[in-house]
Structure formats: C-alpha cells, structure tokens
Amino acid sequence: MDRVARLPHLRQDFAASLVVFLVALPLCVGVAVASGVPAELGLITGIVGGLVTGFMRGSSLQVSGPAAGLTVLVFEAVQSFGLPALGVIVLTAGLLQLAMGALRLGRWFRAISVSVVEGMLAGIGLVLIAGQLYAAAGVEAPLSGTGKMAGIPGLLADAVSSPAALASLAVGAGTIALVAGWDRMPKRVRAVPGALAAVVLATLAAPAFDLPVRTVQVQGLLDAVQAPALSEFGGLASLALLGTVAAFTLIASAESLFSAAAVDRLHDGPRTEYDKELMAQGTGNTVCGLLGALPMTAVIVRSSANVRAGARTRASRVLHGVWLLLFAALLPSALGLIPLPALAGILIHAGWKLIPLRQLVALWREHRGEALILVVTALAIVTVNMFEGVLTGLALSVAKAAWDASHIGLEVVDSNADGVRARLSGNATFLRLPKILDSLESLPTDRPIALDLSGLHHLDHACRTALESWAERHSSSGTEPVQLTRTDEMTSAP
Secondary structure: OHHHHHOOOHHHHHHHHHHHHHHHHHHHHHHHHHOOOOHHHHHHHHHHHHHOHHHOOOOOOOOEEOOHHHHHHHHHHHHHHOOHHHHHHHHHHHHHHHHHHHOOOHHHHHHOOHHHHHHHHHHHHHHHHHHHHHHHHOOOOOOOHHHHHHHHHHHHHHHHOOHHHHHHHHHHHHHHHHHHOHHHOOOOHHHOOHHHHHHHHHHHHHHHOOOOOOEOOOOOHHHHOOOOOHHHHHHHHOHHHHHHHHHHHHHHHHHHHHHHHHHHOOOOOOOOOHHHHHHHHHHHHHHHHHHOOOOOEEOHHHHHHHHHOOOOOOHHHHHHHHHHHHHHHHOHHHHHHOEHHHHHHHHHHHHHHHOOHHHHHHHHHHOHHHHHHHHHHHHHHHHOOHHHHHHHHHHHHHHHHHHHHOOEEEEEEEEOOOEEEEEEEEEEOHHHHHHHHHHHHOOOOOOOEEEEEEEEEEEOHHHHHHHHHHHHHHHOOOOOOOEEEOOOOOEEOO
C-alpha cells in the first residue's frame, strides 16, 4: 500500500513507457546508423536519456534520446575528427549545458528566433532526406550536402539498371508508405507504433523474399562503448572542433527547450523549469560523452507519444530506459536482422516532418522577412555546413530585429507665417539615417525650420552628427539657424 501511495500513477506510466520504448527503439538504431556510428551507441544514448535524464527535474513528461535533428552534425563531426573524438565533443557540450543551466541561461534560448530554429530543422531535414536516399539504395552517399543533392538524379538513374538497388529502394519506399499511412489504420492496429511495425515487416520480408539488402552491423553493447582517451582532449585546442562543440551545445539546447515548450501545450501537468531542464540535458550529455555515445536532446516524437499514451510522471520515461537496456542486453542479435533501407525509410519520413512547409507558407503571407530567414538558414546548412548555417540565421535574425527596432517617423507642419516645424519620433539609428536625411533635405530652404527631437527614444552618435551637419548646411543658405530641440531641452543654433 505504501508503494501505491508513493506511485499513484504507476499503471498509467508503465503502459506509457512500453509505448515510448516501441517508438524509441527503431529511432535510436536508425539515428545511429545514419550518423555513421555503431547502432549500439544510439541505444546507449536512449538508455542514458531514460535512466539518467529521466530521473531529473525540468520537464516531467519530456523524453530524451538520440535525435534526427543532430544526425547531420554528428555525421560531419565523425567524418572530420573521427569516432574517438565524438565522446570529447559530447562531453564538452554537456558540461557547457550544465554551466548554462547553473547560470540560469535556459530561459534565454526561448528568445532565439523561431524562424532560425525552423530553418535549422528544415536544412537538417533536407540533408537527412538526401543522404538517406543513398542508404535506401544501398550505396555510399557524398559527404557534402550539395553533393548529396546534386547526385540524386544519377543515383536514381543507376538504380534502374541494378536489381539489388531497386530491391533496396523498394524496401525503403514501402517503409515510408507504411509509416506515412499508419494514422489511417484502425485504432487497434495503431496501438503498435508505425515505425516499429514497418521495421518488423521489413525484417520479416527481406529473408522471406530473399531480398539482397544490407542489414545492421552488430558488435555488442559493451564493445560499442568507447570512453574518450585523455589524448583526445587535446583536440579542444582546435578552433574547428570548438566550433563543432558550440554547434552541438546550441542546437541540442535549443531543440530540447523548444520541444519542452511544445510538450507543455499537450498536457495540464507541471510546467517546464527551463534552467533545470537544461541541466538535466547537460547531465545526460556528459554521461553520453563519457561513454562515447551519441548526443541527446529531448525529442518531440517520443515526448508526444509519452503524453498521448497517458503518462503522468517521470516514471514513464525512466521505465522506457529500462526496457531499452533489457533489449540491448538480452536481444542484441536482433539488431543484425534489421534491413538498412527500412531504417533509411524511417529517417526519410522523419526528415520530411522536419521541413515546416505549412509554417513557411503562413510566414510568407504575414512576415516575409521571417520566411526569408528560414529559407536562407536552411539553404546555408545544405550548401555550407550546420554551424555556419545556424550562425547565418542568427545574424540575419539580429539584423532584422535591429532594422525593425529602428522605426522612425517624421511629422512636418508647414506654416508660411511661422516657418516649418518638424518632429522626429521613434529610434534614430544609423540603419535609418539615409531615410532621415532624405526627408529633411526635402524640406523648404527659404523659411526657418524648428526640428523637435523630443519624440525620439534613442538617438545614436551617427544620427546626431548627421543632424547637426544638416542643420549647418541648411543655415548657410541665408535663412535663420535651424532650432534643434532635444529631450535634454538643449537648443542648438549652429
């Protein structure tokens, strides 16, 4: 009775944990394979997300694990620095997250432009889809995002003449069709997650029809663990590796906290404590780094499945980590039966869902500047790389905010008897200086002018100097000196 009192929602949480486990299992394996690392590392991250991060306070119903949103970045990092360096990168990113949480910076991630985040996810989705098309065909993908995109026509043309590639693509296409149409299945059938059903069916179909498809390579859970050697920490002296760490930290934190805000809208339970959630994510990534595993974020797919399944407390996500651990320990050989094109199909579907087409259409109608930031961020990620693409989006967002904040208005009253009275209001910054000067230089030059600056909230040095220079030029035409009235009630008569 005492246990029931302490865990009043155990039955609901137990049932929800099984659903989350079934959703997480194929995604953990698929994300790892797409990232170019052993499949077991994805399971390790999922286990840590349940057993470590799941215990911690922050967002009570949010579930953490390896995310499709970091697949492209992990793949680039492994290709550039090698698999042994991954642990160092993830560990350092986790420590940074802990520091940011301790400094109460979690709430500031909510200030990041939604257009930048959605552009980041769209860019990731495009690269993920392009890369997994090659995996679905059973061939190696080009390393760069533009190379992946440009090579797709050739890939499809070559596949037509290759029975093995066609069979592999058919498995991937069947997986995508099943996952995409799973919501239309009867309610009883939908009790099994679509991704899991697709993987199981593909795993059964491949040997039944003797399909020539590649399967997941298995090396064992303990063998996959690669704690970073001390020599690997010397790489932190490299600016390139530090930039990758910064990208991991920024993207993982932003994705987790945006996910937390979305999950809060799905339930009526306790709200997210953002700084504590950031520390929980940092703790999980620190442990993942020590184990040489994939980085973790909070994942909206698993989190929403957790809420919909009726979870009430943190127990559901902890238990899902237990089920992942038991699967990895007791049934590791089952991973070796999973066809790679089936995992590629799941990730292509996941990548498609990362592209916010509906939001982009709405943004274009109402806020075209934000829509352009989204598109440019996505294209920069595809054509350059993840880190520089995100920085490009952030820079554009800051520039747009500065432009919007520098709104300026000019009100002119022209009286032949008293001369011209002009009043500036808003924020006078160098960004609007050309507009200000064009308006002032269009004023009459044959009558006295009184320029009232008391309506300005901000007057920067560049604008103040330009206004004084304009007043001198105007006064030199033989009319009375321009009267400048400022907020400090000083009157200038140059």
